[in-house]
Amino acid sequence: MSTMQSRTSWQVTRSVWHAMFMREAVSRTMADRMGWFWMIAEPMIMIIIMVFIRSFIRGGSNFIIGADFIPWMIVGMMGFFLVREGMIRSQGAVNASKALFAYRQVHPSDAVFVRVYLDGLLRTFVFLLFILGGLLLGLDLFPDNAIKALFGWLSLWILGLGFGLVLSVTSTLIPETAKIISMLTMPLLIISGVILPLNMLPHYLLEYLMLNPIAHGLEFLRAGFFEHYRVVHGTSETYLWLWALALNALGLLLHVHYKERLKAQ
Template identity: 70%
Template sequence: MNGEINTPTERPSGDNKSGPKARSAWAVTRSVWFAMFMREAIGRTMTDRMGWFWMIAEPMAFVMVMVTMRSFIGGDQLIINAPFIPWMIIGMLGFFLVREGLTQGTGAINANRALYAYRQVQPVDGVLVRNFLDGLLRTLIFLMFMLGALLLGTDFRPDNGFQAISGWLSLWALGLGFSLVVSVSGSLISEIDKVIRMLSMPLLIMSGVIMPLNHLPHYLLEYLMLNPIVHGLEYTRHGFFEGYKVVHGTSMLYFWSWTLGMLALGLLMHVRFKERLKAQ
């Protein structure tokens, strides 16, 4: 030992290379959403060879049944300044947009349960991605109906494009709010999911999808107008038919109070019960 102290050899400044740059939380979230979206889209449209057929066949079957009923009840005479079939198609597809949020929320959590082993994946991601995909598919089907109507000589173009689009997106947002709430409550209490599926058909009738609500007695109408779906459908229909007389009491302020409330409640529930949703 000569008393010298061995010090680490200094690395030339040119050799200082930093490791891979860490991605931001938003970049990781986008990657997770894109991967889950592709997984969901392929599973929904490619796994079942009849998947696309049933997406289109369901609303077409409703239209055929309603056209048959119209020949008996004179549907055109019940609606002022709006053709019956386009009026009904708008209501039906708009309702289906909300209904998907109600019925698909719980399935979104269960379908992605294996992915929760990765800490980047949260239960709310599956709900958001599935709702986005459902809305995208329903929008595509709506555009196909509009194109088909135009080819058959029926003018299906909206009189107020901005209002029609904003009404459609508003219904989409309401469906997302319902999906966030139902996904948590239905996962924790399985009976809730069954009750919602049972109420799907009565809710379709009470939302004024196939028959106008204007002709109902006032004492009954004031209760039906508590349903926010009615307000969104009437607003959207008015965007397509400018002279259409909406149901008395239609209010988008009431509609968005419901929508924002459901979105906030759903997100809070996902934060509160995140670990329980993963553990189930």
């Protein structure tokens, strides 16, 4: 008589992630019919607005060394939205998967991992559409150093996961923090150098703004797209990854410590 082989912990986790991914993917792509529209329309509307504003700044001349304004802004905007999705959408991941916690194999952190992974895939697809559309319109949107650009994109993805792990705990235990984070996304977009270069600011402000790891990630991503682009002084890949690894470690520790409270919340 043959005995049933027991599965390893990794096999169980992989099965859980696959099932949750399919559930989340169907919910995101089928239930919300306007989801795809807004993922594409939001950056397009912002680009149009910023191009219009730029026409009144410095007489329309290019004030970014080594890159054209529109491709520079598109790359930064897509990178920022990747991190922002990890921050914002992860806050509701635990509550959205509450019914699944009846199964002991499912943990609150699984919901965050799956949601950030899916959001990253969707944002990557949208970014590729913008790159293709930009090339068809004659914009310089093909990365000069594809490996560096890919690593920069991955770095921002991991940073967004770190923020998501931490904020998914705080927003579930203290719901008011979700509203605060939502209000901070617009100021964060400005101080991260998404729509206007940080090099335009005085040095005494710049040294404080460069404490923001998102700014380092966006500059690193742009450096991969534009070979002659002059990154903001003080940009550091090490600083970016220290933040990413620290946030992921803190987020995992919080999930382990508050696992039962998150399930019962």
